[in-house]
Amino acid sequence: MSGDVVLDVAGLRVVGLPSKAEIVTEVDLTLGRGEVLGLVGESGSGKTTLGLALLAHAKRGTSIASGSVTVCGRDLLTLPAEEVRRARGRTVAYIPQSPASALNPALRIGTQLRECLNGSASREAHREEEGEERVQEVLREVALPDTPDFIRRYPHQLSGGQQQRIAIAMAFIGRPELIVLDEPTTGLDVTTQRHVLETVRRMCEGYGASGVYISHDMAVVAGIADRLAVMYSGRVVEAGTAEAVLAAPRHPYTARLLLAVPDLAAEREMTGIPGHAPSPLARPGGCAFAPRCELAEDRCRAEQPAPVEVTVGHTVRCVKPGSPPAPRPATPLRAGDGGGAPVLEVRGLSARYGRTEVLSGIELTVPAGECVALLGESGSGKTTLSRAIVGLHPEFDGEILLDGEALAHGSYRRTEEQRRRVQYVFQNPYEALNPRKTVRELVLGPVRVLRGRVADPDAVVRDALERASLRGDLAGRYPDQLSGGERQRVAIARALATGPDLLICDEITSSLDVSVQSSIVELLRELQRRDGLSLLFVTHDIALVRNLAQHVAVLEDGRIVESGPVERVFTTPDHPYTRSLIDDTPHFTPAFARLDSRD
Amino acid sequence: MYRLIFKRVLLGLVILWAVSVVVFLATQALPGDAARAILGRDATPERLAALQAQLHTGDPMLVQYGKWLAGTLTFDLGASLANGLPVGQYLAPRVSNSLVLMMIAAVIATPVALAVGAWSALRRDRAVDHATSLITLVLAALPEFVVGIILVLIFATGWLHVLPAVFAAGEGAVWQYPAQLVLPTLTLVLAVSPYIVRMMRAAMVEVLESEYVQQARLKGLPERTVIWRHAVPNAIGPVAQVIALQLAWLAGGVVVIEFLFRYPGIGLALMDAIGNRDLPVIQALSLLIAGLYIVVNLLADIIGLAANPKVRTAAR
Numbered sequence: 001m002s003g004d005v006v007l008d009v010a011g012l013r014v015v016g017l018p019s020k021a022e023i024v025t026e027v028d029l030t031l032g033r034g035e036v037l038g039l040v041g042e043s044g045s046g047k048t049t050l051g052l053a054l055l056a057h058a059k060r061g062t063s064i065a066s067g068s069v070t071v072c073g074r075d076l077l078t079l080p081a082e083e084v085r086r087a088r089g090r091t092v093a094y095i096p097q098s099p100a101s102a103l104n105p106a107l108r109i110g111t112q113l114r115e116c117l118n119g120s121a122s123r124e125a126h127r128e129e130e131g132e133e134r135v136q137e138v139l140r141e142v143a144l145p146d147t148p149d150f151i152r153r154y155p156h157q158l159s160g161g162q163q164q165r166i167a168i169a170m171a172f173i174g175r176p177e178l179i180v181l182d183e184p185t186t187g188l189d190v191t192t193q194r195h196v197l198e199t200v201r202r203m204c205e206g207y208g209a210s211g212v213y214i215s216h217d218m219a220v221v222a223g224i225a226d227r228l229a230v231m232y233s234g235r236v237v238e239a240g241t242a243e244a245v246l247a248a249p250r251h252p253y254t255a256r257l258l259l260a261v262p263d264l265a266a267e268r269e270m271t272g273i274p275g276h277a278p279s280p281l282a283r284p285g286g287c288a289f290a291p292r293c294e295l296a297e298d299r300c301r302a303e304q305p306a307p308v309e310v311t312v313g314h315t316v317r318c319v320k321p322g323s324p325p326a327p328r329p330a331t332p333l334r335a336g337d338g339g340g341a342p343v344l345e346v347r348g349l350s351a352r353y354g355r356t357e358v359l360s361g362i363e364l365t366v367p368a369g370e371c372v373a374l375l376g377e378s379g380s381g382k383t384t385l386s387r388a389i390v391g392l393h394p395e396f397d398g399e400i401l402l403d404g405e406a407l408a409h410g411s412y413r414r415t416e417e418q419r420r421r422v423q424y425v426f427q428n429p430y431e432a433l434n435p436r437k438t439v440r441e442l443v444l445g446p447v448r449v450l451r452g453r454v455a456d457p458d459a460v461v462r463d464a465l466e467r468a469s470l471r472g473d474l475a476g477r478y479p480d481q482l483s484g485g486e487r488q489r490v491a492i493a494r495a496l497a498t499g500p501d502l503l504i505c506d507e508i509t510s511s512l513d514v515s516v517q518s519s520i521v522e523l524l525r526e527l528q529r530r531d532g533l534s535l536l537f538v539t540h541d542i543a544l545v546r547n548l549a550q551h552v553a554v555l556e557d558g559r560i561v562e563s564g565p566v567e568r569v570f571t572t573p574d575h576p577y578t579r580s581l582i583d584d585t586p587h588f589t590p591a592f593a594r595l596d597s598r599d
Numbered sequence: 600m601y602r603l604i605f606k607r608v609l610l611g612l613v614i615l616w617a618v619s620v621v622v623f624l625a626t627q628a629l630p631g632d633a634a635r636a637i638l639g640r641d642a643t644p645e646r647l648a649a650l651q652a653q654l655h656t657g658d659p660m661l662v663q664y665g666k667w668l669a670g671t672l673t674f675d676l677g678a679s680l681a682n683g684l685p686v687g688q689y690l691a692p693r694v695s696n697s698l699v700l701m702m703i704a705a706v707i708a709t710p711v712a713l714a715v716g717a718w719s720a721l722r723r724d725r726a727v728d729h730a731t732s733l734i735t736l737v738l739a740a741l742p743e744f745v746v747g748i749i750l751v752l753i754f755a756t757g758w759l760h761v762l763p764a765v766f767a768a769g770e771g772a773v774w775q776y777p778a779q780l781v782l783p784t785l786t787l788v789l790a791v792s793p794y795i796v797r798m799m800r801a802a803m804v805e806v807l808e809s810e811y812v813q814q815a816r817l818k819g820l821p822e823r824t825v826i827w828r829h830a831v832p833n834a835i836g837p838v839a840q841v842i843a844l845q846l847a848w849l850a851g852g853v854v855v856i857e858f859l860f861r862y863p864g865i866g867l868a869l870m871d872a873i874g875n876r877d878l879p880v881i882q883a884l885s886l887l888i889a890g891l892y893i894v895v896n897l898l899a900d901i902i903g904l905a906a907n908p909k910v911r912t913a914a915r
Contacts, residue, residue, distance in 0.1 A: 052817075057816065057817055094814070096813075101811065102813070105811070106906070106908055115818070154909070156909050156912075
């Protein structure tokens with residue numbers, strides 16, 4: 001750690017307009033030269049708002065109400081607008097979450113890189129030449145080609161990883177002192193993510209720049225940050241060196257957040273956090289985490305805990321810091337002997353979109369009562385395969401057998417009984433539920449079609465919601481009155497209501513927070529154990545596979561390159577692609593969450 | 600991209616041909632004798648026979664259409680029944696008069712409307728934005744002849760007496776009488792602008808909210824560059840279609856305005872021709888207006904395609 005301070009935030013408060021709701025409040029942070037601060041929080045915690053405030057920017061509908069953001073000795077919040085503009089890109093730069101939408105689709109990447117250097121102010125010839133050299137230099141630094149042909153490309157002509165590298169290059173081109181990175185690897189494949197993270201790390205070191213790395217992913221942050229700040233409901237609830245926080249989290253939220261991260265070795269149980277984060281408009285008095293905290297007492301609900309320094313440089317906002325729950329060993333999954341009769345068999349399936357073949361030679365078996373994970377990165381064809389199985393993508397050759405009986409290719413040509421037995425849960429719970437229908441209507445919809453008239457519809461709804469761990473009184477709500485996790489549970493309840501034998505889950509946790517993801521995984525394990533439900537779990541996340549499935553099939557470019565029992569595939573992977581996937585996934589085992597670290 | 604443009608041009612020609620069929624069917628091929636319909640009940644047998652010969656109404660329908668189409672393609676549109684002049688010669692000055700009026704209206708309306716729309720978006724939710732929204736809504740709701748009459752009341756007959764109420768120029772080209780052109784042009788501008796303003800505002804609002812505009816600001820670019828380089832070009836793409844529709848509407852909308860101001864263009868010519876049952880003139884003008892529609896929309900499509908780098912850089 002070096003002495004001079006690059007970033008000093010004091011008493012920062014950002015409010016919503018016109019509600020005056022506090023989105024970010026009472027934030028104090030300091031960051032030394034060359035340090036990387038990991039800013040961790042779930043959706044709605046205010047981390048992006050805070051990140052933008054570090055550049056003195058507030059999104060429409062928000063406003064920076066008070067506090068100071070001092071970067072290299074100058075308070076950006078009191079500088080005149082013109083000075084702030086000059087500081088952006090030169091003193092403090094920003095790397096956005098999704099470069100696909102943050103790069104201007106109508107401008108060549110060269111234009112977008114060059115303008116960071118001089119805006120449009122200087123038109124002198126020698127400056128332009130210098131600029132051109134600098135563009136090429138920074139492109140080489142992020143391991144992209146520096147040819148004129150490449151510089152003349154438009155953003156849509158680049159891959160997702162290349163676009164993110166451009167965004168990184170754009171941030172570093174002005175040699176800033178501080179870089180704010182807002183979830184720069186979310187949405188990227190693990191291999192691309194690893195390369196991007198390496199690039200970020202190398203660039204920060206090379207330029208001696210400090211970084212604020214915003215993420216919801218503890219595993220990623222742990223690999224890059226020197227210091228950690230955990231945000232909940234607009235406040236920093238715990239801050240300290242990464243080592244100290246990961247070894248002994250003192251705030252119950254931090255501890256629960258760490259325990260919610262899936263364990264790649266699947267030895268520790270991944271436990272979700274019940275409930276969901278409060279919206280800025282309806283934050284409880286007292287500690288915002290109290291309603292979800294097992295350790296909460298009356299005084300937690302009464303007063304807002306002030307930050308307490310538990311050790312030097314490690315502060316916690318909790319009235320009784322330092323009694324986190326211990327990690328529990330994972331309960332073993334049902335034995336995956338594969339002895340049960342197969343519910344579903346896929347034989348020699350190849351599928352295409354128009355003339356492009358996206359799947360070929362797929363062989364897959366789902367044994368009764370077990371879970372098969374379909375693991376693949378984006379574009380591997382895993383969604384196409386699951387859509388073909390459920391009858392939504394009829395353009396395929398080969399056979400799909402349900403209990404040994406061949407299914408028609410298209411959903412319309414399958415019998416009601418066949419459709420009832422195979423149910424599908426979609427990736428995005430925000431789009432999968434009709435916003436104009438109540439939960440009750442949503443759950444009953446497929447039941448009425450597939451099972452005809454039911455004697456007691458209310459009992460069906462109650463039962464389905466209960467199996468999806470939802471309160472019965474949610475039946476009258478509309479989707480927009482539910483949180484993301486609740487929506488996904490409604491989608492699961494809707495599928496369960498028809499009494500399926502096989503549930504196809506297409507990346508159902510990828511748009512959810514890690515704490516919510518864990519509770520969905522818990523639910524799926526419970527459904528498998530208690531009800532003997534068979535699952536086809538489609539995912540890109542290796543750690544989830546290990547915690548949920550007995551079998552795994554690894555999909556690459558439309559072919560299954562490796563399949564077998566999860567234990568075998570993960571301990572002795574045969575195929576190089578499987579090996580690279582395992583290697584590229586961050587191995588996250590903070591000292592605190594290690595089983596052997598205690599008793 | 601060239602293949603796409605070629606396809607659109609081809610499609611435009613097909614549509615133009617379809618329009619010619621409809622025009623033919625709606626005028627000459629109506630049940631009953633076109634010549635009798637034109638001349639009315641009191642026509643003498645000699646005149647009737649002469650007109651039937653001119654219109655080839657004795658021939659089978661397909662032959663009639665063939666002859667008419669062949670004439671149209673060779674710019675031999677027949678002679679006006681009202682004044683005996685060849686249609687081309689009769690219409691040429693009127694077409695150019697109307698084009699002058701439309702061009703002036705388009706050249707003024709498009710940039711002004713785009714600027715007002717963009718400005719309104721930049722001042723979103725402030726008084727200026729609300730005022731613009733209200734005014735454009737009112738203008739969009741009023742029929743253009745009402746707008747024209749109100750303008751006449753204000754500037755010509757009622758309150759101020761600064762501009763002529765009707766177009767009363769003597770010989771020579773219309774642009775030699777700029778004062779006479781003001782009111783018709785202004786009416787057309789007010790008729791086509793509201794939609795462009797509203798679309799431009801909506802498109803700009805969306806673009807200004809986009810992440811690439813936020814990123815441009817966070818890069819420390821001057822606000823001028825943010826707006827002119829990052830925001831406006833991305834907003835104009837979707838608006839181009841609306842501009843095209845509005846400019847195409849001018850071709851038809853000009854009829855009412857010309858009638859209102861007695862402006863010697865195709866609109867007035869069309870009204871006269873309908874009054875006189877001057878079949879060749881009606882046919883020629885209908886085709887001309889349809890052709891203008893198609894050409895303007897085609898141009899908008901091409902501009903839209905060219906403005907989209909994804910299309911422009913596509914391999915095929």
